[in-house]
Every structure is written in C-alpha cells, then in structure tokens.
Amino acid sequence: MTSEWFIGIDGGGTKTDLALIDTDGSLVGRVQGSSSNRTVVGPEAAKDVLQSLIDETIRQAGVKRRITAGWIGLAGADRPEDKAMFRVALANRIDNIHITNDAELVLSGNPDGIGIALIGGTGSIAFARNEAGVSGRSGGWGHIFGDEGSAYGVAVDALRAVAAATDGRGPETTLTGLLMSHWRVATPQQLILTIYGAEVRKSDIAASAPVIVNAAREGDEVALRLLDSAAVQLASLVGSLLQRVPFATPPSVAVTGGLLLQSPELRALVRQELVDQPCQVELTLVEDLAVSAAHAIRIETLKGRA
Numbered sequence: 393m394t395s396e397w398f399i400g401i402d403g404g405g406t407k408t409d410l411a412l413i414d415t416d417g418s419l420v421g422r423v424q425g426s427s428s429n430r431t432v433v434g435p436e437a438a439k440d441v442l443q444s445l446i447d448e449t450i451r452q453a454g455v456k457r458r459i460t461a462g463w464i465g466l467a468g469a470d471r472p473e474d475k476a477m478f479r480v481a482l483a484n485r486i487d488n489i490h491i492t493n494d495a496e497l498v499l500s501g502n503p504d505g506i507g508i509a510l511i512g513g514t515g516s517i518a519f520a521r522n523e524a525g526v527s528g529r530s531g532g533w534g535h536i537f538g539d540e541g542s543a544y545g546v547a548v549d550a551l552r553a554v555a556a557a558t559d560g561r562g563p564e565t566t567l568t569g570l571l572m573s574h575w576r577v578a579t580p581q582q583l584i585l586t587i588y589g590a591e592v593r594k595s596d597i598a599a600s601a602p603v604i605v606n607a608a609r610e611g612d613e614v615a616l617r618l619l620d621s622a623a624v625q626l627a628s629l630v631g632s633l634l635q636r637v638p639f640a641t642p643p644s645v646a647v648t649g650g651l652l653l654q655s656p657e658l659r660a661l662v663r664q665e666l667v668d669q670p671c672q673v674e675l676t677l678v679e680d681l682a683v684s685a686a687h688a689i690r691i692e693t694l695k696g697r698a
Contacts, residue, residue: 398460399413399463399686400463400464400497401466403465408427408441410445417690422682428445431468439477443485460488464491469493479491497678501676509678510652512651514539514595515534516649535594543599544594547597547601558581562614565615566615567612643671645675646678647659
C-alpha cells in the first residue's frame with residue numbers, strides 16, 4: 393500500500409512546531425520555526441513561515457507526494473476570513489486542511505476531539521467541544537486582565553507576595569531570596585528596575601514560575617497558597633465551560649502548557665477542584681501538540697474511509 397502523510401502544526405505566538413507522520417503513525421518529519429501568528433508578524437509573513445516550514449518538513453521526510461491531511465492550529469486565526477486565507481495559501485501542499493485556533497489543538501488529546509482542553513502555560517485558556525459540535529472558550533483574555541492560573545499569573549502573584557513581605561504587609565517567604573537570585577539582584581527593591589525594564593517580556597516573567605513550584609515543594613506556605621489559588625482559577629475555566637457547553641457524558645479534560653505539564657502538584661490540585669464537576673477527573677497530558685494533532689487528523693481521515 394502506498395503510504396500517505398499527515399501533518400500537525402502548532403502555530404503559537406513565539407514559534408511554530410510541525411510534525412509529519414505516515415499511514416502507520418510513524419513520525420517521519422519534525423521541524424520548528426518562527427512565529428506564524430498573523431497578528432504578530434502580519435498575514436504575508438505568517439503564510440511565508442508556514443509554507444517554508446512545510447516544505448522543509450517534506451524535504452526532511454523525503455516525501456514525493458502531497459500531504460493527505462493536516463490539522464493546523466494557529467494563534468490569531470479565529471476569524472473565518474483568516475482561516476480561508478491560510479487554506480488558500482496551503483492548498484497546493486495539503487489536500488484536506490483543518491484550521492483552528494492553536495488552543496483547540498489540545499482537544500487532539502481527547503477521543504474524537506471531544507471534551508475540554510485546558511492550557512496553563514505562559515497564559516491560560518480553556519476550550520470545549522461537545523458531541524454535537526457545540527464549542528466554547530473561557531479565559532484567554534491576556535496578561536493585563538486575564539491569564540489567571542498561568543505561569544505569568546503565578547509569577548506576578550509571587551512578586552506581589554515578595555513586595556508585601558518586604559514592606560511588612562505580608563508573611564515572610566523564601567520566595568524573596570529565591571526570586572532575588574532568579575533575577576540576579578541584591579535587594580528586593582532592585583526587582584523594580586529589573587522587572588520594569590523595557591527589555592523584560594511577559595514570557596521572561598512567566599519563566600520564573602518554576603521557582604514558585606520548587607518553593608512549594610520545599611513547604612513554603614506562601615508558595616503553597618499561590619499554587620492553590622492557581623488551581624482554583626484553572627479549574628474555574630473548566631467549570632464555566634461545563635455550565636455552558638452540554639455533554640452527553642462526562643467529558644475528558646486534556647491539559648498542556650509548561651506550568652501544568654511540569655508541575656504534578658498543580659495538576660493534583662486542579663483534579664481536587666474538579667472532583668464535584670461533571671467531568672472526568674483524571675487529566676490527559678498533551679505534551680506535543682503538533683504530534684498529537686497529526687495523529688488525530690490521521691485517525692479521523694482513515695476512520696472516515698472505513
């Protein structure tokens with residue numbers, strides 16, 4: 393039997409991951425490149441990035457035919473006209489193109505792409521799709537008035553706790569010394585100049601979240617409370633979707649994002665918060681969105697022929 397190829401693309405705000413698998417589900421191509429978010433780099437640059445990365449993946453795998461199907465998740469591609477633009481741009485490379493927001497790729501970890509996806513990384517968002525195709529989202533409002541329970545949110549709350557401890561407004565915490573070390577400053581006050589510096593990005597602040605997780609592991613009470621709060625906030629994203637999107641049976645919850653994937657303690661706390669919710673409590677980890685999406689579109693395509 394002649395092999396076919398299926399591609400998964402995770403086009404986030406900072407990078408684009410591609411995974412190509414064959415009919416048997418074997419990984420034959422893996423490429424990573426720059427952002428393909430049209431709101432960040434512009435529509436033409438986004439199309440160029442995707443086209444060049446797909447071509448590179450095809451060359452890497454030695455593929456001589458068009459790709460049978462692909463699930464392409466793109467940040468900033470929520471509008472129908474955006475999806476149509478990318479579909480046209482990639483039509484000469486992929487036969488069957490399924491384009492969604494990048495957050496929806498997490499649903500590839502659930503059976504038939506049905507259930508709830510929860511992302512707790514630099515930012516936070518949840519997405520749901522039920523058996524009838526009804527969908528919804530919760531969160532994703534960005535770091536100024538959203539991102540509750542995310543790595544960025546936890547890191548900012550930790551900095552607030554350090555400020556409060558330094559002022560005598562809050563309890564002492566080992567986070568003070570740990571975050572001073574992380575940011576390479578000699579006093580808590582020096583955090584102001586460092587963190588408010590023009591070169592510090594949201595992702596840089598979010599990158600300090602493992603410090604809080606490690607402090608919680610060592611028993612720091614403030615860090616433990618911060619993880620508890622993050623779990624409540626993340627579980628609330630799931631809970632709000634369960635109220636708005638009806639499911640015939642308790643849905644699976646697939647999770648991804650650096651904070652959730654790297655902290656089993658936080659996942660355990662989220663599970664505790666979901667015990668009384670009408671969903672499955674055991675969380676499905678989706679560690680590689682591009683690979684997961686490629687497998688999901690392969691299964692869907694082959695099942696459709698059966």
